[in-house]
Every structure is written in structure tokens, then in C-alpha cells.
Amino acid sequence: MGTLTKQIYRYTHPRSMRHNENLWPFVKIQRDKNNAISHLNYRGENVPLVDLTSLKENFKGEVLLTATGPSIKKIDFSTVPSMPTVGVNGAWHLNSDLDFKFYIIVDMIFVDNKPDIIEEIIKKEDLVLFTTMHGIVRIIDKFTLNKVKCKLAVIEDKCYPIYEKKISNADIYNNFNTHKGIIFSKENINIAFNHDIRNGIFDAGTVIYWSLQILSYLGFKKIYVVGLDMTNFSTPRFYETKNDMLPSFLAEKLQEIIIPAFSLASLELKKDGVDVVNLSLESAIPSHIFPKMDYRDAFK
Known part of the structure; x- marks a missing residue:
């Protein structure tokens, strides 16, 4: 966005709304009765949006959620039964093996640095x-x-709502x-989970946490997660090499958040x-949180 519009925005809005400076005045929105963004106009163009209410509890059964840890390389996806599949970030590299129905991207560093992947994702009409x-x-x-x-x-990030x-x-x-559907951690009362994604999703340093709130809202009852390693953060993700690794900020957030x-x-x-x-046996996420299982046993 232009530097002039940013300056105008900063002079006319409080610092607590600074997260909107790259959107104003080009983004115009309307919200529905559930506080979800229901209409979007960007630079004079109407942008069609999925009605989040139409997705509420509209699905059931099993779903495969694909993270991007190195353990992905150990999985033979030809043995995984057909089910709705959700990708995050660079999981698109599994596109030849998996038919993604949903995709979740909230990391703008990824969007800026991996335009080739983004271009392929947005081409898929049934996604x-x-x-x-x-x-x-x-x-x-x-x-x-x-x-x-x-x-x-x-x-939306629940703590950074638009405008x-x-x-x-x-x-x-x-x-x-006091908000209905929002539950807080007993370990840290400023960590929360929202059952209704229409009015925002809580961040916890990883897109997988966003994904769990989304998939719960959609109605799925069994979530298989692959690539949720959360360890060896200096190791490239399954689709990366040492030369093209994007930075990871997970290590410092793992224990506390x-x-x-x-x-x-x-x-x-x-x-x-x-x-x-959790189908990553070497995952740093303890088994008492998400039980671990070898994918060959899970899909016998």
C-alpha cells in the first residue's frame, strides 16, 4: 500500500488499530449478525467469500490434516484411505498424492516468499x-x-480484528x-480456544492451532495429523532444503505457548x-495431549 495512505491512517487512528494500516482505505467490509466478515470489496472489486455459517457442522467423520515436519517423508500416502484432506503452508507439495479440499494459510511470510505454491493453490476450483x-x-x-x-x-485473528x-x-x-464458546487454559488464562470461528480464531504460534479450531467448527470427529513434529527446528521442512528454508519461530514458543x-x-x-x-511418532507434543500412532497401524 502507498506510504501516503499509511501516514494518513496513522495520524487519524489510534496505535491499537495499526494492524489495519495496509488495508485502509482500499478494503471495505460488512459483517453479519455473527460478526463474521460477510462482504468484501477491494479496490472497487467485490470479492466473493464463503459464508462461514454454511460450513458450521456441515462435515463429519475423518479428516487428514497435513503439517510440514520432516517425518512426512516417511509416510506412504498411497496406503492412506480416501478422506477429506486439509493442507497448511508448503504441504501443497503432496498435491500429487493427496486431493486437498481445504487449505489454511495465516503466515504472511509464507505468502510473500512462496508465490509459486500460492499460485497453484488458488487454481484449484473445488478447494x-x-x-x-x-x-x-x-x-x-x-x-x-x-x-x-x-x-x-x-x-481473523481474534486479537487483531479488521478495523x-x-x-x-x-x-x-x-x-x-464472558464470551460464549471461548474457553481458557488453566495453565495460562491468556491462551484461549474459540468454538465459533465466525467471530475470530485464537493464535498460539502455529497454523495447526488455527486448524484445530476450524476443523472442530466444520464438524469433523476424527482428525489425523501428519508432520506435527515440533522438534529439530533447524531441520528443513519435508519440502525444503537447507538452502531454501524459511525461518521457524516455533522453538521459543513450544513450551510456554x-x-x-x-x-x-x-x-x-x-x-x-x-x-x-498424531501420526508423527517423534513429535514433541506429548502423547497425553494427542495420542501418537504409526500411520500403518492407524490405517490398517
Whole structure:
């Protein structure tokens, strides 16, 4: 976005709304009764969006969630039974083996640095791409709206709502403890899980945490996760080499944020009758949170 519009925005809006400076005044939105963004106009063009309410509990049964840890290389996907498949970030490299129905990207560093992957994802007409408003804007700027053939589902960080004030991590509990469907970690009351993604999703340093909130909302009852290693962070992701690795910021968040968040997610998903099976045997996520299983045993 232009430097002039950024300066105008900064002079006319409080610092707590700085996360919107790259959107204003080109992004215009409307919200529905559930506070979901229901209409989007970007630079005078209407951008079709998936109605999140239409997806609520619209699915059932099993789903495969593909993370990007190195353990992916050990899996023979020809032995994995057919089921709806969800990809995140560079999992698209499995496209020849898996038919992705859903995709989730919230990391703008990935969007900026992997345009070749993004271009392939947005070509798939029967795919629903969950991404943030900043993701949608970047995609349209890079490829134009005409080249977006997939369906776009806009999701928001609960603490950074579009055209509203941000909520600091230290204020999460104080701001949301009376909100229906939002549950807090007993280990850290500023880690939360939202059962209704229409009004925002809580971050915990990893797109997989976003994914669990989304898949629970969609109605799936058994989530198989591959590539959830959360260890050896200096090792390239399954599709990378040492020369083209994007940075990872997971190591410093693992113990204080990610593991408590996954623990909370596990409890909440179990209450809803949702089982999560971690198919990465070397995963740093403890088995009491998500049971680990060899994929060959899981899909016998």
C-alpha cells in the first residue's frame, strides 16, 4: 500500500488499530449478525467469500490434516484411505498424492516468499482456502482476482480484528472471559480456544492451532495429523532444503505457548467427541495431549 495512505491512517487512528494500516482505505467490509466478515470489496472489486455459517457442522467423520515436519517423508500416502484432506503452508507439495479440499494459510511470510505454491493453490476450483484479510489482499495484488479459482474463506485473528482495536496477549482473558464458546487454559488464562470461528480464531504460534479450531467448527470427529513434529527446528521442512528454508519461530514458543494451547484444544475437542491422532511418532507434543500412532497401524 502507498506510504501516503499509511501516514494518513496513522495520524487519524489510534496505535491499537495499526494492524489495519495496509488495508485502509482500499478494503471495505460488512459483517453479519455473527460478526463474521460477510462482504468484501477491494479496490472497487467485490470479492466473493464463503459464508462461514454454511460450513458450521456441515462435515463429519475423518479428516487428514497435513503439517510440514520432516517425518512426512516417511509416510506412504498411497496406503492412506480416501478422506477429506486439509493442507497448511508448503504441504501443497503432496498435491500429487493427496486431493486437498481445504487449505489454511495465516503466515504472511509464507505468502510473500512462496508465490509459486500460492499460485497453484488458488487454481484449484473445488478447494476452500481459509486465510486472513491480509492474505486475500496479498493474493489479489500478486495474481489478480480473476486468477483466483478457489473459494475464499476469510478468517481473523481474534486479537487483531479488521478495523477494530487489537487486544494484547495480557488482556485476552479480561476481554473475552464472558464470551460464549471461548474457553481458557488453566495453565495460562491468556491462551484461549474459540468454538465459533465466525467471530475470530485464537493464535498460539502455529497454523495447526488455527486448524484445530476450524476443523472442530466444520464438524469433523476424527482428525489425523501428519508432520506435527515440533522438534529439530533447524531441520528443513519435508519440502525444503537447507538452502531454501524459511525461518521457524516455533522453538521459543513450544513450551510456554504451543504445548499449553494444544493441551487446551485436546480437552475441548474431547468434550465435543473429537479425537485427534498424531501420526508423527517423534513429535514433541506429548502423547497425553494427542495420542501418537504409526500411520500403518492407524490405517490398517
